[in-house]
Amino acid sequence: MENPVSTSTTTEDAPAPLRTTHPPEERLGTLSFHLDGAICRVNCEYCYLGARPGPRGGARSLDAALMEELIKTLPYKEVAVSLSEPAEMWAHGLKAVIRAARNRDKPVAVTTTLAVARNHIGMLSEATRVNLSVDPAKGPVNVRVIAALSKDLNLPSREVSLIVTLSSPTFCDQLASGMLQQFLELPTVDAVALNGIKPPPPWLDKAYWLQFLSRIQPLVDRYLDRRLFSDCYVHARILGLGPCPGRPDISPGAEFRSCVYQKMPDFEFQAPEELAAKVADYLPPAVCPFKIV
Numbered sequence: 001m002e003n004p005v006s007t008s009t010t011t012e013d014a015p016a017p018l019r020t021t022h023p024p025e026e027r028l029g030t031l032s033f034h035l036d037g038a039i040c041r042v043n044c045e046y047c048y049l050g051a052r053p054g055p056r057g058g059a060r061s062l063d064a065a066l067m068e069e070l071i072k073t074l075p076y077k078e079v080a081v082s083l084s085e086p087a088e089m090w091a092h093g094l095k096a097v098i099r100a101a102r103n104r105d106k107p108v109a110v111t112t113t114l115a116v117a118r119n120h121i122g123m124l125s126e127a128t129r130v131n132l133s134v135d136p137a138k139g140p141v142n143v144r145v146i147a148a149l150s151k152d153l154n155l156p157s158r159e160v161s162l163i164v165t166l167s168s169p170t171f172c173d174q175l176a177s178g179m180l181q182q183f184l185e186l187p188t189v190d191a192v193a194l195n196g197i198k199p200p201p202p203w204l205d206k207a208y209w210l211q212f213l214s215r216i217q218p219l220v221d222r223y224l225d226r227r228l229f230s231d232c233y234v235h236a237r238i239l240g241l242g243p244c245p246g247r248p249d250i251s252p253g254a255e256f257r258s259c260v261y262q263k264m265p266d267f268e269f270q271a272p273e274e275l276a277a278k279v280a281d282y283l284p285p286a287v288c289p290f291k292i293v
């Protein structure tokens with residue numbers, strides 16, 4: 001007998017691609033807050049924030065009370081907040097975000113540079129995860145320095161992960177030639193995320209990602225989705241390992257973006273209820289806000 005399954009399985013029978021894995025009460029997935037419009041002293045040439053036009057009203061920061069209200073009421077899984085340089089400017093806003101998330105018993109991850117984490121460790125005290133942004137644009141990449149800093153940051157109540165940006169073929173070569181393995185073997189680093197520049201430059205195309213992942217195959221086999229994480233668009237759109245994780249963003253203005261990496265906001269809003277109504281049936285984007293070649 002012919003295998004009924006094989007004959008009847010045609011594309012139109014295939015289930016619609018999964019758009020989200022989040023239950024309604026976590027519908028927004030990882031809700032990101034950018035405290036500043038685009039004011040970062042580091043000024044990485046490929047920064048997706050730097051590519052934004054900046055809020056129409058010229059707002060330079062997000063109102064702390066607004067953020068607290070959103071964190072108290074919106075349906076999300078975890079909060080992510082970026083802390084750029086000079087960090088002192090954002091102490092008040094950061095405290096408000098972390099306090100509101102912790103009061104609701106929600107994880108809160110703070111992404112920042114090695115310099116900020118080293119010089120302002122107190123500002124990170126209540127975070128549940130510290131994401132250290134690592135690539136040559138942010139200063140020399142030294143495994144021993146990262147080992148020492150992660151040792152100071154890692155606590156039973158706080159994870160440390162490295163966001164490693166594939167910022168150039170030369171740096172990718174260093175990563176694939178042993179540096180990535182060194183990062184993964186650091187006992188005080190809980191996870192390493194491979195971050196692609198967005199929008200991807202011509203050299204960082206699908207073929208390059210697949211070639212890079214095959215160069216680190218032993219690490220992929222051992223750690224993928226446990227301690228090693230590929231970029232969201234690589235995981236979802238290139239490897240097809242699941243839907244977009246949903247990373248909506250709230251930035252000064254106040255601006256809402258369905259995907260934190262999109263240049264223009266979907267809309268602006270003033271009051272928490274206005275946003276809550278507009279995202280009541282939020283689904284992660286079906287496509288990324290940039291071309292994947």
Ligand code: SF4
Pocket residue numbers: 232233236244245246247259260261284285287288289
């Ligand atoms: S739309 Fe693409 S880039 Fe944005 S969060 Fe989803 S997978 Fe990532």
